[in-house]
Amino acid sequence: MLSRPGLLLACLALAAVPARGGATAGESNQAGGSPDGLRWDGPEPTLQLGDGAFTLRPTLRLDADAGSFFGQDQPGGFRSGVNMRRARLGAQGTLLRDFSYAFTWELGGSAPNDYSEFYEAQIAYTALPGATIRAGAFQLQHLPDYAGSSFDLPFLERAAISNVVASLASGSTRLAAGIEGNGAIGTAGARWNASGYVTGGVASTPDDERQRGLVGRAVVLAVDSPALQLQFGLDAAAQFHPGTSPGAESIRLRDYxxxxxxxxxxxxxxxxxxDGAWAAGPELSARFGPLYVEGLWQRVAVDAVSGPDPRHEGWYVQALYPLxxxxxxxxxxxxxxxxPKAEGPLGSLELGARYSTVDLREGSRGARQSIWTVALNWYPxxxxxxxxxxxxxxTALSGSGGGPENRNFQAIGLRAAFNL
Structure with a gap:
C-alpha cells in the first residue's frame, strides 16, 4: 500500500496525463450519446450502465501542506509543521438519470487528526427546471467560501469569518436537506442563485445529532458584460439547538x-x-476585466442562557489577478x-491578496484576529x-484586566493539491 506522500506523488504524475477522447472497448462514434461501458477522460474513468441510467466515477482529492511560523513575540505561539490537509477518496455519478449521488471518505484532516473519517454521502434530484433538491451529508452553498469547491479557493484556507459562521449550521459534511436554484432575470442576461436548507449536526462530529438550524443564500448578477461582472448577495444562518453533548447546550466560536x-x-x-445563535450579512463580488475582487461581512449573535448576549462581527476583502x-x-x-483554466505549456499563474478580521471578544474573554495574506497560485x-x-x-486576546494581549505572527504556507 502506498503511503500518503507516495500516493500524492503518484497522483501528481496522473495530473500530467493529457486528456484523450473517450476510448474504451466496444465504444462507437454513433450519435445520441456514449454507449455503456468504461470510458476515459485523461486519468479519469467513468462507468456507464443501463444506456446511461447509471454512471459512476471515482473521486480523489489530495492537499499536502507545509507551514512555518515566525516573528512571534510571545512564548507558546503557533507551531510550524506539515499536514495532509485533505486526502479524500470516493465516488459520484447518476442514478435513473434524474438523481445524482456522491460518497466520500476523508483520510486526511486538520493537524490534530491522525485518523480517517466519513466526509460526504448525498443524493440529489436534478430533474426540476433550474433547481436541485439535495439531502444527506455534504457541503452547503452558503457563503462564497463554501458555495464552490475548496479546490477553487484562492488561498490555502477560507477566511476565518467564513469558518466561524459556517460552524453554526452549514460548512462541510453537514447533515442537511434543501433546495438550490438558479436562472435568468428578464432579458438582460443577468442571473440569480438561491439556496435554502434545514440542517442538523456535522456528520464527522460525534454526539452532535441534536443540532438544528436553517441556512440560506441569495445572490444576483446585476451586471454581466465582457468588461464587468458585478454580483450582490446575502447569506444567513440560524442555529436553534446547539446540541452540544456531553454537557449543557452551548456554543463555542473559534478558528485557526x-x-x-x-x-x-x-x-x-x-x-x-x-439557546441558539444566528449570523447574517452581505457579500459582494466583481470582475473588472481580468481583476477579480470579493468581500463579505457577517454579524454573529449568540442567545446566551444568562448574562449579556454576545455580539460579534467579521469581514474580509480579497483580490485576484492572473499573471x-x-x-x-x-x-x-x-x-x-x-x-483559472490552465492554458499554455506552463499553465496559469495567479496572484492574490486578502485582509480578513474577526472580533470574538466579549468582556474579559475572547479574541480578535486580523491577517494580511499574499498568495501565488500556479495551475500547471x-x-x-x-x-x-x-x-x-x-491576535488580540482579552486579558483579565480588560486590556488586550497582542500575539503577532508571520507565516509561510505551501500546498501541493491534486483533484481527479
Missing part, C-alpha cells in the same frame, strides 16, 4: 490562523451556554468564481495546483 499545520486556536470566544493565463470565470450553478494543469502564501497577523 488561516493555516492548518498546528492544532492551536487563539481566536476563541470561549464556551457560552446558549499568465485567463482570469477566473463565474460558475452559474454556484455563483462563485472558479479557478487543470487537475494540479501548487500554491505559496505569506501571512502577517495579530
Amino acid at each position: 490562523p488561516e493555516l492548518r499545520v498546528d492544532s492551536r486556536r487563539f481566536l476563541d470566544s470561549g464556551t457560552v451556554r446558549a 499568465s493565463g485567463p482570469p477566473r470565470q463565474r460558475s452559474e450553478s454556484s455563483a462563485t468564481w472558479k479557478r 494543469t487543470d487537475r494540479l495546483r501548487l500554491a505559496a502564501q505569506y501571512q502577517n497577523g495579530t
Whole structure:
C-alpha cells in the first residue's frame, strides 16, 4: 500500500496525463450519446450502465501542506509543521438519470487528526427546471467560501469569518436537506442563485445529532458584460439547538490562523451556554476585466442562557489577478468564481491578496484576529495546483484586566493539491 506522500506523488504524475477522447472497448462514434461501458477522460474513468441510467466515477482529492511560523513575540505561539490537509477518496455519478449521488471518505484532516473519517454521502434530484433538491451529508452553498469547491479557493484556507459562521449550521459534511436554484432575470442576461436548507449536526462530529438550524443564500448578477461582472448577495444562518453533548447546550466560536499545520486556536470566544445563535450579512463580488475582487461581512449573535448576549462581527476583502493565463470565470450553478483554466505549456499563474478580521471578544474573554495574506497560485494543469502564501497577523486576546494581549505572527504556507 502506498503511503500518503507516495500516493500524492503518484497522483501528481496522473495530473500530467493529457486528456484523450473517450476510448474504451466496444465504444462507437454513433450519435445520441456514449454507449455503456468504461470510458476515459485523461486519468479519469467513468462507468456507464443501463444506456446511461447509471454512471459512476471515482473521486480523489489530495492537499499536502507545509507551514512555518515566525516573528512571534510571545512564548507558546503557533507551531510550524506539515499536514495532509485533505486526502479524500470516493465516488459520484447518476442514478435513473434524474438523481445524482456522491460518497466520500476523508483520510486526511486538520493537524490534530491522525485518523480517517466519513466526509460526504448525498443524493440529489436534478430533474426540476433550474433547481436541485439535495439531502444527506455534504457541503452547503452558503457563503462564497463554501458555495464552490475548496479546490477553487484562492488561498490555502477560507477566511476565518467564513469558518466561524459556517460552524453554526452549514460548512462541510453537514447533515442537511434543501433546495438550490438558479436562472435568468428578464432579458438582460443577468442571473440569480438561491439556496435554502434545514440542517442538523456535522456528520464527522460525534454526539452532535441534536443540532438544528436553517441556512440560506441569495445572490444576483446585476451586471454581466465582457468588461464587468458585478454580483450582490446575502447569506444567513440560524442555529436553534446547539446540541452540544456531553454537557449543557452551548456554543463555542473559534478558528485557526488561516493555516492548518498546528492544532492551536487563539481566536476563541470561549464556551457560552446558549439557546441558539444566528449570523447574517452581505457579500459582494466583481470582475473588472481580468481583476477579480470579493468581500463579505457577517454579524454573529449568540442567545446566551444568562448574562449579556454576545455580539460579534467579521469581514474580509480579497483580490485576484492572473499573471499568465485567463482570469477566473463565474460558475452559474454556484455563483462563485472558479479557478483559472490552465492554458499554455506552463499553465496559469495567479496572484492574490486578502485582509480578513474577526472580533470574538466579549468582556474579559475572547479574541480578535486580523491577517494580511499574499498568495501565488500556479495551475500547471487543470487537475494540479501548487500554491505559496505569506501571512502577517495579530491576535488580540482579552486579558483579565480588560486590556488586550497582542500575539503577532508571520507565516509561510505551501500546498501541493491534486483533484481527479
